[in-house]
Amino acid sequence: MMFMRGNAACxxxxxxxxxxxxxxxxxxxxxxxxxxxxxTVILGDNRGMPSKVPVVxxxxxxxxxxxxxxxxxxxxxxxxxxxxxxAGDGGTGDIGFxxxxxAAERNEDILYVCYDNEAYMNTGIQRSxxxxxGAWTTTTPLGKKERKKPLPQLIAEHGVPYVATASxxxxxxxxxxxxxxxxxxxxxxIHLLSPCPxxxxxxxxxxxxxxxxxxxxxxxxxxxxxxGKFRLTSISKTLLDKKKRKPVTEYLKLQGRFSELTExxxxxxxxxxxxxWEWLAKMESSNS
Amino acid sequence: MQKISARNMVRAMxxxxxxxxxxxxxxxxxxxxxxxxxxxxxxxxxSEYVETGKLKARMIRVESEHSAMASIYGAAxxxxxxxxxxxxxxxxxxxxxxxxxxxxxxxxxxxxxTRAIASPxxxxxxxxxxxxxxxxxxxxxxAENVQEAYDLxxxxxxxxxxxxxxxxxxxxxxxxxxxxxxxxVEVLPDEIVDSFIPPREFNLVDFTDPVGIGPVATPEDYIFxxxxxxxxxxxxxxxxxxxxxxxxxxxGRTYGTIECYLCDDTEYxxxxxxxxxxxxxxxxxxxxxxxxxxGLLKIRTFRPFPKERVRDIVKKVRKVIVMDRAVSxxxxxxxxxxxxxxxxxxxxxxxxxIGGLGGKDVRPLHMEKALxxxxxxxxxxxxxxx
Numbered sequence: 001m002m003f004m005r006g007n008a009a010c011x012x013x014x015x016x017x018x019x020x021x022x023x024x025x026x027x028x029x030x031x032x033x034x035x036x037x038x039x040t041v042i043l044g045d046n047r048g049m050p051s052k053v054p055v056v057x058x059x060x061x062x063x064x065x066x067x068x069x070x071x072x073x074x075x076x077x078x079x080x081x082x083x084x085x086x087a088g089d090g091g092t093g094d095i096g097f098x099x100x101x102x103a104a105e106r107n108e109d110i111l112y113v114c115y116d117n118e119a120y121m122n123t124g125i126q127r128s129x130x131x132x133x134g135a136w137t138t139t140t141p142l143g144k145k146e147r148k149k150p151l152p153q154l155i156a157e158h159g160v161p162y163v164a165t166a167s168x169x170x171x172x173x174x175x176x177x178x179x180x181x182x183x184x185x186x187x188x189x190i191h192l193l194s195p196c197p198x199x200x201x202x203x204x205x206x207x208x209x210x211x212x213x214x215x216x217x218x219x220x221x222x223x224x225x226x227x228g229k230f231r232l233t234s235i236s237k238t239l240l241d242k243k244k245r246k247p248v249t250e251y252l253k254l255q256g257r258f259s260e261l262t263e264x265x266x267x268x269x270x271x272x273x274x275x276x277w278e279w280l281a282k283m284e285s286s287n288s
Numbered sequence: 289m290q291k292i293s294a295r296n297m298v299r300a301m302x303x304x305x306x307x308x309x310x311x312x313x314x315x316x317x318x319x320x321x322x323x324x325x326x327x328x329x330x331x332x333x334x335s336e337y338v339e340t341g342k343l344k345a346r347m348i349r350v351e352s353e354h355s356a357m358a359s360i361y362g363a364a365x366x367x368x369x370x371x372x373x374x375x376x377x378x379x380x381x382x383x384x385x386x387x388x389x390x391x392x393x394x395x396x397x398x399x400x401x402t403r404a405i406a407s408p409x410x411x412x413x414x415x416x417x418x419x420x421x422x423x424x425x426x427x428x429x430x431a432e433n434v435q436e437a438y439d440l441x442x443x444x445x446x447x448x449x450x451x452x453x454x455x456x457x458x459x460x461x462x463x464x465x466x467x468x469x470x471x472x473v474e475v476l477p478d479e480i481v482d483s484f485i486p487p488r489e490f491n492l493v494d495f496t497d498p499v500g501i502g503p504v505a506t507p508e509d510y511i512f513x514x515x516x517x518x519x520x521x522x523x524x525x526x527x528x529x530x531x532x533x534x535x536x537x538x539x540g541r542t543y544g545t546i547e548c549y550l551c552d553d554t555e556y557x558x559x560x561x562x563x564x565x566x567x568x569x570x571x572x573x574x575x576x577x578x579x580x581x582x583g584l585l586k587i588r589t590f591r592p593f594p595k596e597r598v599r600d601i602v603k604k605v606r607k608v609i610v611m612d613r614a615v616s617x618x619x620x621x622x623x624x625x626x627x628x629x630x631x632x633x634x635x636x637x638x639x640x641x642i643g644g645l646g647g648k649d650v651r652p653l654h655m656e657k658a659l660x661x662x663x664x665x666x667x668x669x670x671x672x673x674x
Contacts (some may be wrong), residue, residue: 033362045504056365057502058358059388065348065355069318069362069370070493072346076317076368081495099358102351261442277437 002028007050008041008262012197014211016042017085018115019051025178026111028053029081031070035063035096037088038122038196039115055066061095063087065108066101075109082098082111082182089116089155090268093149097129104158107186109248111178114151114189115197132219133272134265136201143260147272152191156225160187163209164224164233167193169212173222173234180226193220201256210254218245221280230283240281248273302472303466304330304433306398307459309374310441312343315483316371316397318357318363318599320348324378325411326463327401331373353378357385357398367491369445372396375463376403379417383424392502393517395448396456397488399441402430402562402613403463412647413463414611415562417621419474419590425517427524428591431461432472432565440588440643442476445485446531453524454490455517460590462563463646480538505630511567517572522593528589543670545585545594550576551601554583556659559598560611561587564650568611571655580663586625591673596629602631602638607662611655613644620670643673 002023014048015038032051034040037059043055058066063085071083073123092114094101098222103110121136127137129149136143143149162184166174174192181188195211197204198240215235222236232240239245248270252258261269301309308330311319319338321331337343348359353374374382379400389396389538402418404410418428427447431437437459444457461467476484492501507511510673532543549569551557556575560568564587572582585601585608587594602608608631612621619625624640631638641658643650654673661667 014336029495031366043503045506046500046509047506049498049500049503051500054498055361055500055503056493056496057500059384061354061360062358062385062388065320065350065358066349066362068348068355069320069359069364069368070366071362072318072348072359073363073366073368073370075368076346076363077491097357098351101357105351106349175426199592264453 002052007042008044010198010204013038014194015115016037016169018192018194021175022084022113022178023053025175026082026084026182031081031083033058033063033070033083033085034092035087035091036060036122037091038089038117039064039086041122060091061076061099063091063096064099064112068103068106068108071109075117082115083109083121085112087112087114088121089114089118090120090128090279093151094129104155104160104187105178107160109185110188111181111188111190113192115192116248117199119199121196121199134258134261134269136260140171143265150285152189159228161185162188162224162226164189164223165191166222167211167215167220167222169208169215170234173219173266182274186244191193199257201259202254206254209250213246213251213254216246217248217251218277219251221276223280229287231287232280232284240275240277240284242277245277290337297475297477299473299475300470300520301434302329302470303437303461304401304468305333306434307440307441307461308333308337308471310438311371313476313478314442314445314485315369316345316474317368318346318348318360319371320350320359320372321351322353322356322378323377323582324353326467327399327405329376329467330399330401336399347546353382354385356456357389360396361385361389364396365392366493367488369488370396371398373399373401375401375589376405376417379421380405383421386421386426386605387424393425393454393520394456395454395488397441397448398456398458400458401463401467402460404601410646413465414645414647415460418458418460420483421522422591424456425457426591427457427589429457430562430591431459431466431561432468432586432652434469435473435541437461437466437542438473438475439535439539441479442485442608443531443535447524447528449488449490449529450527453520453527460562465475465563474539476539484534484538491664525589525592538550543588545589546597547588548587548601549584551583551585553581554604555581555606556662557583557585557601557605557608558611558655558659559585559587559623559673560589561623562632563611564611564644567650567652568655570652571659574652574656580659582659593626593630595639598627598630599634601635602627602636605636608636608638609658609662609667610640612636613646614638615642639667640670641673642670648673
């Protein structure tokens with residue numbers, strides 16, 4: 001176990017398991033670069049460290065740039081190691097977006113993992129650019145009016161060698177993607193949907209269930225884009241037929257953050273998921 | 289005039305190229321620079337060195353100054369010697385990471401081509417950008433001319449990486465006035481620089497003994513680290529002077545935290561920092577020729593501020609006239625307030641003369657007038673050269 005028990009995560013938080021699953025694959029020669037986020041707190045103070053690998057803490061907007069320099073220094077020293085940025089959705093898609101895009105454009109040899117809990121959870125559940133439409137947060141008390149920023153697509157558009165989505169409910173799929181990404185030279189990006197019990201308003205025993213239903217309803221498709229080739233992975237491959245996808249209400253009803261949605265808004269969400277799957281079908285067929 | 293060592297080469301270089309040349313000789317392994325006037329020609333020269341293989345380093349062409357400082361911070365914690373350069377808005381944009389690097393006490397060198405801060409826009413020189421970083425846990429030094437910019441750049445790496453210091457260093461030099469002016473520069477041979485700045489040995493990213501770098505600190509730890517930083521700053525004063533002596537041995541040129549000109553019998557002391565110190569020297573000579581015993585205190589190290597040495601000089605004079613190119617609005621000239629603070633309890637009036645903001649021309653004439661007015665008790669506590 002590379003990421004130890006006894007850390008400061010909330011009950012039901014998937015982050016320690018997500019980190020451990022990552023480190024199981026990347027091994028001891030990994031450096032984590034972590035911007036301000038829940039993980040900053042989970043890693044705790046300097047009196048102990050729940051991680052068996054070096055961790056470089058970073059200012060909110062800086063992690064892709066810090067990782068770029070770090071990798072350059074390791075190269076200069078002839079040290080082979082995987083540099084992993086481990087960042088939340090705010091640090092990735094909002095305040096950190098410029099440096100993320102810069103590192104992607106320069107094709108830096110780093111693995112960037114965004115654990116997306118869809119709001120600023122560390123500061124107490126404020127909306128981010130990656131909060132989905134309709135979700136309650138403390139700064140969208142009547143539900144968010146805007147859509148979620150499509151981050152994996154935006155990074156893929158940079159033409160980087162590897163982009164993937166993942167879910168903690170499908171650990172083998174996630175680890176297979178990390179394994180593939182580890183050995184690719186250049187910028188690799190993995191976007192993990194990371195449910196949050198206090199922020200999403202659900203019982204802490206349901207984390208894996210919610211992560212699973214997100215995939216089954218099609219809200220969170222699992223795919224990878226390798227050297228420009230798009231491919232659905234794991235059970236998402238079987239969901240191109242709309243009838244095989246569970247209705248999105250199955251996902252929404254499990255969480256308090258969607259409890260005030262009107263039927264019309266739920267319809268909007270279903271419609272957008274269906275439209276996304278039409279796009280996914282096109283992407284999938286373009287490679288066959 | 290100092291003796292020119294036969295082995296030194298004399299060249300004509302603009303300030304930006306002189307600093308780039310010193311950086312090349314210091315052999316950093318990672319550079320990250322974002323273009324901003326008036327630093328840009330330095331970035332271009334460094335890019336040329338890297339592309340032609342004269343400097344074996346990774347040049348990270350970042351998308352912002354924030355990322356420039358972040359990149360070299362990341363490289364520095366992993367053991368590389370690093371460099372960046374910026375100015376004005378770039379320095380402000382970089383500020384979060386400037387403090388981040390200072391807080392972790394990571395050896396870094398940044399050259400700052402000083403420039404006024406917007407708004408309104410000005411690309412010309414003053415010191416507002418540079419002095420605004422005074423609380424960021426960085427050593428800050430200012431060069432008077434192109435030779436000093438070259439020499440201080442070399443010394444910066446050695447000071448920053450000294451095991452009793454371990455603080456980032458900012459080498460300031462006046463935008464355009466030095467960055468774009470061609471002067472005579474004596475450069476040291478590469479092998480002399482190599483022995484002066486040996487390869488760096490500092491590395492925080494260790495896979496056999498992994499640690500968290502910059503984690504959350506408890507209140508007890510936080511204030512302890514900050515106290516350690518203050519102590520490192522205090523130690524740095526002596527080490528800067530020590531490294532200056534080492535540098536003198538290889539170059540014949542004297543450095544240190546301050547420099548004093550005609551100070552032995554001075555009654556009217558002009559204090560300054562940066563490029564206009566040359567003009568201040570002219571002003572001092574002129575009033576001396578008329579029988580007024582004037583002298584010059586050049587402040588080279590702004591942080592740590594050499595309080596004790598400044599005080600020792602101030603206590604022997606009748607009046608001090610401080611030239612300031614930066615203002616703490618609502619308080620006054622920044623350097624003047626530093627000199628006043630160093631002179632606390634001494635019965636010596638400290639006058640503040642503020643000028644040169646946004647590139648406004650200041651000449652020896654203005655300084656001469658200030659000295660004459662101080663002599664005839666006609667100088668205000670604070671005078672703006674509008």
